[in-house]
Every structure is written in C-alpha cells, then in structure tokens.
Amino acid sequence: xxxxxxxxxxxxxxxxxxxxxxxxxxxxxxxxxxxxxxxxxxxxxxxxxxxxxxxxxxxxxxxxxxxxxxxxxxxxxxxxxxxxxxxxxxxxxxxxxxxxxxxxxxxxxxxxxxxxxxxxxxxxxxxxxxxxxxxxxxxxxxxxxxxxxxxxxxxxxxxxxxxxxxxxxxxxxxxxxxxxxxxxxxxxxxxxxxxxxxxxxxxxxxxxxxxxxxxxxxxxxxxxxxxxxxxxxxxxxxxxxxxxxxxxxxxxxxxxxxxxxxxxxxxxxxxxxxxxxxxxxxxxxxxxxxxxxxxxxxxxxxxxxxxxxxxxxxxxxxxxxxxxxxxxxxxxxxxxxxxxxxxxxxxxxxxxxxxxxxxxxxxxxxxxxxxxxxxxxxxxxxxxxxxxxx
Numbered sequence: 001x002x003x004x005x006x007x008x009x010x011x012x013x014x015x016x017x018x019x020x021x022x023x024x025x026x027x028x029x030x031x032x033x034x035x036x037x038x039x040x041x042x043x044x045x046x047x048x049x050x051x052x053x054x055x056x057x058x059x060x061x062x063x064x065x066x067x068x069x070x071x072x073x074x075x076x077x078x079x080x081x082x083x084x085x086x087x088x089x090x091x092x093x094x095x096x097x098x099x100x101x102x103x104x105x106x107x108x109x110x111x112x113x114x115x116x117x118x119x120x121x122x123x124x125x126x127x128x129x130x131x132x133x134x135x136x137x138x139x140x141x142x143x144x145x146x147x148x149x150x151x152x153x154x155x156x157x158x159x160x161x162x163x164x165x166x167x168x169x170x171x172x173x174x175x176x177x178x179x180x181x182x183x184x185x186x187x188x189x190x191x192x193x194x195x196x197x198x199x200x201x202x203x204x205x206x207x208x209x210x211x212x213x214x215x216x217x218x219x220x221x222x223x224x225x226x227x228x229x230x231x232x233x234x235x236x237x238x239x240x241x242x243x244x245x246x247x248x249x250x251x252x253x254x255x256x257x258x259x260x261x262x263x264x265x266x267x268x269x270x271x272x273x274x275x276x277x278x279x280x281x282x283x284x285x286x287x288x289x290x291x292x293x294x295x296x297x298x299x300x301x302x303x304x305x306x307x308x309x310x311x312x313x314x315x316x317x318x319x320x321x322x323x324x325x326x327x328x329x330x331x332x333x334x335x336x337x338x339x340x341x342x343x344x345x346x347x348x349x350x351x352x353x354x355x356x357x358x359x360x361x362x363x364x365x366x367x368x369x370x371x372x373x374x375x376x377x378x379x380x381x382x383x384x385x386x387x388x389x390x
Contacts, residue, residue: 001055017094028067032305042286068298088134093160100372103166107274116294127348130277132307137296158187170271200230224388266377280349315369317352339374
C-alpha cells in the first residue's frame, strides 16, 4: 500500500502516546483511525471505501480485519494479539497531555448496540460531549454484574491522573453502589452519584424525611449534609443536592462527599454530555450502530479506534472553535485561549471532524493541539437555592 504523508504523521503520534502497542498494531490502528476520519464512519466497509486510493480492496479488508482478530484467528496463526485494557491509562495520559485545567469530570454510563453487545464506558466530559477513555464490552441482554468491571476500569485509569487534579465521577441512579462510592474516594476522587427519588434523608440536626420533600417544587434546590438511606447498614454520610429545575419533570437527587460550599448545584448536569458523546460515536459521527460485529473481544478493539478518533476530533474542534472566537483562522492560533463560548451552534465534534478532514486533504496535521474545558454549569437565574445546616 502506498500511504500518504499525513498517515505517517498520525502513526508517529499513535506510537508516541500508545507505546504499549507493537509497531504492527500501531500501524493497524492508524489505518483504522485514518480511514474512519476520512469516511466519517468506523464501519469496516466505509473505511475500506475511503482508503481505496492507497490500496486494493482485498488487501485493505484483510489488514483491517486481522487487526481485530485473536492470534489464532489470523491468516497466519500466531500468539500475538491486541490487548486493549493496557491502553486505557496511556489513552487518558494522552488526553491529559493536551488538558488545560485543574479539574476533570468523568462519567460512567452504558450504551447498547441493539441486542448484541453493551458497552460500559468511562468518559471524560468535555465541551458538550464525552471522550471515552476506558470500556468493557459485555453481551447484551444477559445478566452479568457490572460493578466489578466499573471498579477495574477506574483502577486502571487512576495512576495517570495527577493527585493535584480535582476529579468528579458522575453516574446515574442505576449504578449507585456503596462499593463504587468507596472506590472513588479511595482513589482520591469525588463521587457525584444520583440516587433514587424515593430516598430518605436525615439532614444534620433534623428528622429523617423523604428527600423530595426538601424542595417545594420546580424552580427550587436544596443543598446540605446529612445521612442518606433508611437502613442502618446502608447509612452514608455526605452532601445531598436536590435540584428541581423549571424544565425538569422530577428533581435530581445527587450525593457527593464534597462540602456544600465546594459543590456546584448544577454540576450533575454535566452527565447529559455523555449521551451526546454516545451520539457522536453513533449516528452523527462514527456510525457504531451500523456495525455487524458482535464478538465482545473484537468490539473492545474496535472501540479503541472510536476513542482515538474521538480524542483527535475533539482537539481539532477545540482549536477551530477557539480560533473562531478570536476571529482568526485555526492555522494562525498557536496557543490555548480562555473559553468564552455562548450558544454554540455547531458542536465541537462536528467542527473538529470538518477541520481534521480538511487538514488530511491538505496533507498535513496541526502539531499544536489542546483541550480547554469550559466552565462547569451554573444555576439558572431563577433557581431558588436553600442551604441546610452544616
């Protein structure tokens, strides 16, 4: 195959940031990512069609398929195969090498591919989207404990996060677990976990009551410390946020270990970004919902393609968006700029994909990339906030 200059630039970056991969695995990942960006799809046939200028169809198909296979399934059986979990920490380290900020928000959530597989994912929340950095692929519609996988993923990521960084870990009420709470704290991070609306709560210096009674209705929020859950063995002391925005059908009830004065009332709103990140992985981005791949091990490897492509695109979208805010072409913006974007009309993902495709068409990549998180959500002007006793 005759590969263009920009392909080798991508390979050098992947080799630098994912040194755990063998050279052949780095080349295979580069081929997948390069083709996915050109095709705006990570589906195999779309990637092959986008790469036909660099090689024949059958050769491309064989290269792409064998990169996903176990060693014994390759055309020339061997003992070498891609092990993805060791790539999670380097992938997050790659992201953090571009990160410009003292705090990080991680979300734990799951997304389904029909009735084939479920992806349990830890993502970095960023500018209205989410970048996957660790995942476990499980068969869909089969009972299996998720918690051990979640705990393992967090443990794999922890060594590359600076101790000075403030890290929030967000999860919806279906993933609440005392063990998850304890694991997050043990890593030096802060849980921000949603609990069920029928949860009981005993504020400091007050009687126990249903948590929903802490707010009179929409447009109100309550923040305070106390003990959550009724059963003594399940008691958990922390700060409870009950937030009922005007547009919400029901309130959010979120438990954290941060002090009431240290937590933003609307920070849990960041979790919505993970849904937008899944949209980018599917319909508006890499078209994962169209893949016919169902073997969990191969899907796990395929997700490395999605994650690396997503990271690159979001960095390009950041530079493009920051340059537009300064009234400059992105090629002339040399360093990160303060974030002041209001009313974003085009997502950072779509901007980044457009700019990255443009640069690939020109035959060269930008060497200076960064990720500058925007400020975390603040309460709406009309939200009435009550603070409990501390």
